Amino acid sequence: MEMNIALLPGDGIGPEVIAQAVKVVEAIGQKFGHQISFREGVVGAAAIDATGDPYPDSTHEIAASSDAILFGAIGDPKYDNDPKAKVRPEQGLLRMRQKLGLFANVRPTFTFPSLIHKSPLKLDRVEGVDFVFFRELTGGIYFGEPRGRNEQGTKAFDTNVYSKEEITRLARMGFEAAQKRRKLLTCVDKANVLATSRLWRETVQELAPEYPDVKVEYEFVDAVAMRLIQWPKAYDVLITENLFGDILTDEASVISGSMGLMPSASLGSAVKLFEPIHGSYPQAGGKDIANPLATVLSAAMMFEYAFDLKEEAELISHVVNESLAEGVVTEDIADGGKAYKTSEVGDWLAARILA
Amino acid sequence: MEMNIALLPGDGIGPEVIAQAVKVVEAIGQKFGHQISFREGVVGAAAIDATGDPYPDSTHEIAASSDAILFGAIGDPKYDNDPKAKVRPEQGLLRMRQKLGLFANVRPTFTFPSLIHKSPLKLDRVEGVDFVFFRELTGGIYFGEPRGRNEQGTKAFDTNVYSKEEITRLARMGFEAAQKRRKLLTCVDKANVLATSRLWRETVQELAPEYPDVKVEYEFVDAVAMRLIQWPKAYDVLITENLFGDILTDEASVISGSMGLMPSASLGSAVKLFEPIHGSYPQAGGKDIANPLATVLSAAMMFEYAFDLKEEAELISHVVNESLAEGVVTEDIADGGKAYKTSEVGDWLAARILA
Ligand SMILES: CC(C)[C@H](C(=O)O)[C@@H](O)C(=O)O
Numbered sequence: 001m002e003m004n005i006a007l008l009p010g011d012g013i014g015p016e017v018i019a020q021a022v023k024v025v026e027a028i029g030q031k032f033g034h035q036i037s038f039r040e041g042v043v044g045a046a047a048i049d050a051t052g053d054p055y056p057d058s059t060h061e062i063a064a065s066s067d068a069i070l071f072g073a074i075g076d077p078k079y080d081n082d083p084k085a086k087v088r089p090e091q092g093l094l095r096m097r098q099k100l101g102l103f104a105n106v107r108p109t110f111t112f113p114s115l116i117h118k119s120p121l122k123l124d125r126v127e128g129v130d131f132v133f134f135r136e137l138t139g140g141i142y143f144g145e146p147r148g149r150n151e152q153g154t155k156a157f158d159t160n161v162y163s164k165e166e167i168t169r170l171a172r173m174g175f176e177a178a179q180k181r182r183k184l185l186t187c188v189d190k191a192n193v194l195a196t197s198r199l200w201r202e203t204v205q206e207l208a209p210e211y212p213d214v215k216v217e218y219e220f221v222d223a224v225a226m227r228l229i230q231w232p233k234a235y236d237v238l239i240t241e242n243l244f245g246d247i248l249t250d251e252a253s254v255i256s257g258s259m260g261l262m263p264s265a266s267l268g269s270a271v272k273l274f275e276p277i278h279g280s281y282p283q284a285g286g287k288d289i290a291n292p293l294a295t296v297l298s299a300a301m302m303f304e305y306a307f308d309l310k311e312e313a314e315l316i317s318h319v320v321n322e323s324l325a326e327g328v329v330t331e332d333i334a335d336g337g338k339a340y341k342t343s344e345v346g347d348w349l350a351a352r353i354l355a
Numbered sequence: 356m357e358m359n360i361a362l363l364p365g366d367g368i369g370p371e372v373i374a375q376a377v378k379v380v381e382a383i384g385q386k387f388g389h390q391i392s393f394r395e396g397v398v399g400a401a402a403i404d405a406t407g408d409p410y411p412d413s414t415h416e417i418a419a420s421s422d423a424i425l426f427g428a429i430g431d432p433k434y435d436n437d438p439k440a441k442v443r444p445e446q447g448l449l450r451m452r453q454k455l456g457l458f459a460n461v462r463p464t465f466t467f468p469s470l471i472h473k474s475p476l477k478l479d480r481v482e483g484v485d486f487v488f489f490r491e492l493t494g495g496i497y498f499g500e501p502r503g504r505n506e507q508g509t510k511a512f513d514t515n516v517y518s519k520e521e522i523t524r525l526a527r528m529g530f531e532a533a534q535k536r537r538k539l540l541t542c543v544d545k546a547n548v549l550a551t552s553r554l555w556r557e558t559v560q561e562l563a564p565e566y567p568d569v570k571v572e573y574e575f576v577d578a579v580a581m582r583l584i585q586w587p588k589a590y591d592v593l594i595t596e597n598l599f600g601d602i603l604t605d606e607a608s609v610i611s612g613s614m615g616l617m618p619s620a621s622l623g624s625a626v627k628l629f630e631p632i633h634g635s636y637p638q639a640g641g642k643d644i645a646n647p648l649a650t651v652l653s654a655a656m657m658f659e660y661a662f663d664l665k666e667e668a669e670l671i672s673h674v675v676n677e678s679l680a681e682g683v684v685t686e687d688i689a690d691g692g693k694a695y696k697t698s699e700v701g702d703w704l705a706a707r708i709l710a
């Protein structure tokens with residue numbers, strides 16, 4: 001197969017972890033006889049520094065004309081504490097999501113037996129946890145208008161807005177995923193307060209009869225924030241709006257004890273994007289110590305979701321599990337054993353694929 | 356002292372737990388020579404059933420003309436899954452908060468040594484946790500206009516709005532609380548996306564120099580959702596907007612393993628309200644099994660925050676700790692020991708106060 005992959009490494013540790021995913025993807029290409037070409041674009045703080053724009057047109061052209069995107073991470077503290085900054089790295093991310101139509105962020109949470117002891121939760125709560133969030137990614141209060149200040153600057157406002165269509169396309173993805181899993185869908189909203197949430201709940205209620213094999217539960221976002229910690233095993237597929245999803249998927253990411261390994265996919269109408277859920281960790285950037293496994297597993301998701309190549313995806317997961325079993329890991333999960341460099345882990349995985 | 360206390364028991368287990376708080380408050384009154392009178396009002400589903408209005412004027416008059424309010428819980432599942440319901444119990448709660456000007460919800464999280472083993476978190480994460488949220492309660496997306504649907508009903512919208520004044524008065528409470536505690540204030544926002552959050556951050560930054568002894572940290576809501584579980588000990592005082600506070604305080608409530616004991620206060624310009632953080636648990640209503648301790652400890656907060664009577668507050672906390680130590684507790688925390696009835700726990704606490 002021919003594959004055109006856009007690389008958007010971004011900021012902090014982004015470039016280093018993307019470089020390891022590239023090694024792995026190239027090894028897969030070699031092994032399975034795929035023709036894989038890469039093109040790279042700047043995004044985030046790196047793009048502001050280079051072009052003044054966190055998502056320049058040149059990057060969009062590369063991304064939009066690719067078959068899939070591998071994304072690193074963005075964000076730089078120098079832009080965080082200046083509320084009046086005119087350009088921020090995050091604007092690039094948001095513009096990218098919207099221009100590429102990436103309306104669904106898919107975030108699985110599952111456990112790695114060898115890392116589960118790192119979970120802040122007790123073993124009986126976290127063993128066997130396996131759920132996936134479908135977060136709406138191009139609507140809601142992230143993009144709604146009007147937003148801004150009054151003339152004197154003493155009042156600020158944002159608008160949360162959702163259409164039935166936006167909810168429907170995201171919800172259908174959730175229903176379909178539930179059908180392939182344990183057939184439980186949880187619609188997370190705040191229908192006791194928000195008009196948008198009532199439209200979410202109503203829309204999901206209307207769709208439910210089309211998926212008679214899926215049990216649908218409706219739960220308020222505050223209750224989910226609790227139950228995710230109390231009984232994370234209770235969940236299978238969760239669907240929710242953009243802001244709730246931002247908060248809850250990050251909360252969920254600490255459950256398994258293996259945040260450095262959690263991949264994600266952003267799906268939409270055309271191109272699909274894959275990225276680790278962790279941030280840009282600027283403090284660790286350039287030191288060759290960052291854990292590349294989440295990005296490598298995001299590349300595995302890419303083979304499965306973007307190219308329907310399950311065997312390739314499974315081989316990547318398999319060698320990642322081998323690296324864990326054999327202790328070829330970075331310092332964050334080395335647990336007193338030898339700490340490998342980011343680049344060494346990448347080399348090892350690529351070599352193992354070709355072995 | 357003379358005290359006029361409004362009782363708003365609400366729904367589900369509300370009436371039962373309030374009844375125990377009344378026993379305790381009366382015992383305190385007798386012991387310390389206070390003249391305490393109670394007036395009761397309906398609120399929530401109970402009020403809809405009785406009057407068609409979840410917060411009738413008669414209840415508001417009682418609440419507004421009292422020195423303090425003891426509130427139970429509201430919510431009934433029969434109103435939850437009907438997104439088109441015209442009247443909902445929660446509307447009563449929201450109207451009450453706004454009409455009484457209860458703009459700050461104060462939610463402490465702390466641990467009880469005898470219950471800490473019930474936490475879903477590992478002991479080393481939760482031991483010694485002691486933080487308090489100040490959640491803005493009468494602004495933001497809960498009340499902003501416009502909110503509703505377009506004509507065809509295919510699009511819904513809500514408005515998040517904050518003024519500098521609303522932020523300032525809440526933030527000052529947080530700063531002052533931090534000064535009396537460990538002097539760390541965390542401003543929780545989403546300033547990388549929301550205009551309202553940027554006003555929050557800017558306003559807090561402007562106030563900070565007035566409190567030079569307080570260290571201020573700014574953290575995104577998604578990061579706090581993670582760190583609350585990873586390292587809850589990192590926090591001291593957190594301030595945040597209404598919706599973020601709703602989600603994060605509920606998340607925080609599961610940390611200590613003693614949710615059935617967590618009290619809260621809602622403060623404002625005039626009257627102050629005290630309530631347990633747990634819900635109305637309709638399934639348990641009327642069975643005399645609900646844990647009354649959170650409501651009893653809310654009454655303790657009332658003596659301290661509404662009447663500045665520290666000794667009274669401490670005596671209540673003291674007898675609650677005795678009931679825990681001696682196992683005079685309801686089935687949810689009986690742990691295989693004898694399970695006392697709700698009413699028995701209340702009787703025991705009142706008798707102990709007078710002993
Ligand atoms: C960086 C930020 C704008 C972004 C978001 O809020 O969506 C991030 O938190 C995420 O979840 O991808």
Ligand SMILES: CC(C)[C@H](C(=O)O)[C@@H](O)C(=O)O
Nearest residue numbers: 192193222430445448449601
């Ligand atoms: C019942 C609901 C409207 C309410 C809220 O969202 O404020 C509740 O969750 C709370 O936190 O007191």
